[in-house]
Amino acid sequence: VAKEVVAGTGQRADALRNRDKILTAARAAFADTGSDISMAEIARQSGVGMATLYRNFPGRRELLEALYANEVQAVCAAAADQLGDPGQSLATWLRRFFVFVTNKQPIGAELLRHSDGPLPMMSESRTRVSDAARPLITAAQQAGQLRLDLSLDQILDLIVAVASIPRDIEYLSPLLEATLNGITPPQPN
Amino acid sequence: VAKEVVAGTGQRADALRNRDKILTAARAAFADTGSDISMAEIARQSGVGMATLYRNFPGRRELLEALYANEVQAVCAAAADQLGDPGQSLATWLRRFFVFVTNKQPIGAELLRHSDGPLPMMSESRTRVSDAARPLITAAQQAGQLRLDLSLDQILDLIVAVASIPRDIEYLSPLLEATLNGITPPQPN
Numbered sequence: 001v002a003k004e005v006v007a008g009t010g011q012r013a014d015a016l017r018n019r020d021k022i023l024t025a026a027r028a029a030f031a032d033t034g035s036d037i038s039m040a041e042i043a044r045q046s047g048v049g050m051a052t053l054y055r056n057f058p059g060r061r062e063l064l065e066a067l068y069a070n071e072v073q074a075v076c077a078a079a080a081d082q083l084g085d086p087g088q089s090l091a092t093w094l095r096r097f098f099v100f101v102t103n104k105q106p107i108g109a110e111l112l113r114h115s116d117g118p119l120p121m122m123s124e125s126r127t128r129v130s131d132a133a134r135p136l137i138t139a140a141q142q143a144g145q146l147r148l149d150l151s152l153d154q155i156l157d158l159i160v161a162v163a164s165i166p167r168d169i170e171y172l173s174p175l176l177e178a179t180l181n182g183i184t185p186p187q188p189n
Numbered sequence: 190v191a192k193e194v195v196a197g198t199g200q201r202a203d204a205l206r207n208r209d210k211i212l213t214a215a216r217a218a219f220a221d222t223g224s225d226i227s228m229a230e231i232a233r234q235s236g237v238g239m240a241t242l243y244r245n246f247p248g249r250r251e252l253l254e255a256l257y258a259n260e261v262q263a264v265c266a267a268a269a270d271q272l273g274d275p276g277q278s279l280a281t282w283l284r285r286f287f288v289f290v291t292n293k294q295p296i297g298a299e300l301l302r303h304s305d306g307p308l309p310m311m312s313e314s315r316t317r318v319s320d321a322a323r324p325l326i327t328a329a330q331q332a333g334q335l336r337l338d339l340s341l342d343q344i345l346d347l348i349v350a351v352a353s354i355p356r357d358i359e360y361l362s363p364l365l366e367a368t369l370n371g372i373t374p375p376q377p378n
Contacts (some may be wrong), residue, residue, distance in 0.1 A: 181370075
């Protein structure tokens with residue numbers, strides 16, 4: 001197999017693939033098992049050796065930071081994917097944002113245990129997510145499909161509040177749908 | 190002034206009035222000033238002497254417990270007040286429940302600092318509030334004015350989640366209204 005260099009990264013494709021395999025496995029492991037998962041178990045589930053794991057992520061904190069950054073990047077990218085009806089596009093993305101909040105909470109909590117206080121990347125992530133979501137909010141309001149008395153911050157805070165209710169997804173899912181229904185303009189009677 | 194005994198309480202009317210004055214002043218003081226308020230300041234704002242204050246409430250914890258119980262009693266009583274349209278009655282009571290959650294949070298937090306763990310009255314209060322709210326929920330669902338996929342617990346948890354967003358009432362008020370709009374059945378398009 002040729003060891004091609006990926007344009008713009010300076011990293012060989014197989015190294016990037018390993019990094020990606022580790023992050024994918026770690027993401028699933030955190031979602032399933034929570035924060036107790038060991039680095040050895042993450043290596044095993046990724047199908048890479050411990051040396052490869054530690055070459056990519058010298059410690060648990062570096063791995064957690066990369067996972068957190070990946071989640072932020074993915075939810076921001078999803079905001080650009082939207083097409084068609086502005087109200088439906090916003091609702092679809094807010095469901096994705098809800099999953100993001102749920103996924104990042106255990107990673108964020110674990111990251112706080114490995115650091116001396118909130119990390120700059122955490123407050124920066126809110127700014128990045130807000131910037132990504134703003135066009136969706138604006139389009140939905142201009143189309144008359146979103147209440148005009150709600151700001152971007154208020155809408156994100158509302159979804160975070162629902163996602164933070166300490167119950168499982170079966171319990172939260174109808175609450176999320178009711179909330180998405182609620183941010184549409186009230187129907188004239 | 191005659192010192193009449195109030196039927197069923199064994200307490201004289203002026204003693205009950207003093208107790209009520211203290212609780213009313215303490216409630217306002219906690220809402221305004223938060224948990225820093227002193228017993229001396231509460232006596233001053235109630236217009237009673239320190240001896241009267243301590244005869245009614247031997248310590249801060251007893252006063253906090255009485256305040257907490259009063260809030261629970263008031264929100265439960267408000268559920269019985271409702272008349273007319275079931276959807277409007279439920280919405281009106283849920284706005285009252287939102288205020289209840291906001292008022293009891295600082296009292297509950299302070300109470301926890303004065304005790305060895307959650308008090309039985311706290312979990313009992315959820316049961317009492319649920320029992321009081323159940324007829325409102327049932328009536329609204331039977332009238333087709335409340336989503337059928339939401340339980341009493343889910344609705345209360347949703348309002349608690351909105352009330353727990355750490356922002357002021359101006360910020361939260363449209364979120365509460367959007368939420369109340371959202372728990373009504375979706376309109377056919």
